[in-house]
Amino acid sequence: MRIGRFGSALFAVFCLLYGPANAGAAEADEPILMNKLHDLSGRFEISLTPSMSILDKYTRHVGTSLGLGYSINDYLGVELDVAYNFISGDRKLLDEILRTATTLDGVERLALTDLKHMTWSASLGVVFSPFYGKLNFSSEFAVTIHFYMVAGAGVAEYRYSELRHSPPFDPLFGDNQFHKQEVTYPVKPTGHIGGGLRFHFNENWGMKVEIRDILFYDQGYKGQINEGLGVQERNIDDFVHTVFLRLGAFYAF
């Protein structure tokens, strides 16, 4: 990328003026958060975080995850995370839509990416903690916190409910009813990205609240698309996102 002579000169002037000016102001007016009570550097961390999915269309997840982390320094760490969803399935909304539908002729055309739900996942990630802070709760006690971001990759197993509807006078399922058949996908490679807050209550114990999006690229499943010329079958490639809200405890040592 070409920056240009004027741009680079401007950047140099900005660095000279802005950096020291801010640093000097901080020193003269008030110190930076200097008395760091909870260092991360060189410490291991075990965490147990119950989680639930948010922002789903037709699926829901409730589960828990177990994590092991190591902080290389105050800003950078690595983590291993294993999660299992003991509730993983369709939301009530989908059943309600199917139950009240006037026709089920097009039910097979629902996008499968919206129906896939995760049963378990395992991942490795990098944790980046640029913000360190102190919070004052009603002037009574102080809690130190880290704001962190996490990104990484792993594997996960997904399932989905294959929707079918029975034709009129079907002896097995009844007249014009929908039925579901659960299909298990092979284990898929996943990526994840997220961010959260780590609250330190004492030297060892603390709490984490985090939002994490686990996604995989769903490649080439057969979908039925309603186009101008009628229903066409074609391959569909799309990302499947599962966003979790995770709230848990950790022990650092």
Added chain:
Amino acid sequence: MKNIIFGLVATLLMMGSAYAQSPNERVHVLQKRNYSVKNKTEVSFFGGLSVDDTFTQHYAGTITVDYHLDEAFAIEAMWMTSKIPFVNGDKQGDGYTGDGIRWGMGYTDALENLRSAQLSPSNADLAMIGNFVGLNVQFSPIYGKFSFFNMGLIHTDFYVTAGGGLASTEYQRPDDVWVDTGVYFMGDFCLGLRIFLERWFALRLDVRDFVFAARVENATQTGFDTKIRSTLYVMFGVSLLFGGEDPVQIWSPY
């Protein structure tokens, strides 16, 4: 390029010496509150969008006026709008046309996908918030300081607000006609973060949930569906603070 390298080196060297620090000490409570809100009036302007609803997508502009009774409590009046108020567009049957008037109201791809599968959600699931006026109570129990890579301080207030008000709602039929679904009492609850940049200026981030009971004619027009609807917004805003007093400076290493 030489200028860039020179700039970076100069910055690192000069900042390093400027940020020399003292030894660790035990923290009891955070002192030296540099930003005070007591007796201040705060006017905030937000832009936001709904994030959790399967079928509806709102974009909204919001104005709030807060009066801070003390450092912890405030009362807040708010107006949130996704539609030009008191204007409905051209009458068509029992509804109205005019998507431009409803600039912040629309539906997600999920609805289109569902309709292409010859399915449809309940009309109550499609009801959208046009305008909302409400009154809230704000509680700010947490004041905090953050350092970013130990380079500079950020002063913040975390707060919760709760309250309620009146909302006008509409939904759009498949023939693109908007149907007025009435005015409802709507409750709202918010978690928020205020970042002070100056004593008179702050940035705000609100995550605000609105809940109402939508009662809308069903798709076959044979009765009414009632559903509890919850719409979660993420809002970014700027605040201007007027009046009040400067905080009393108490020196502390924290």
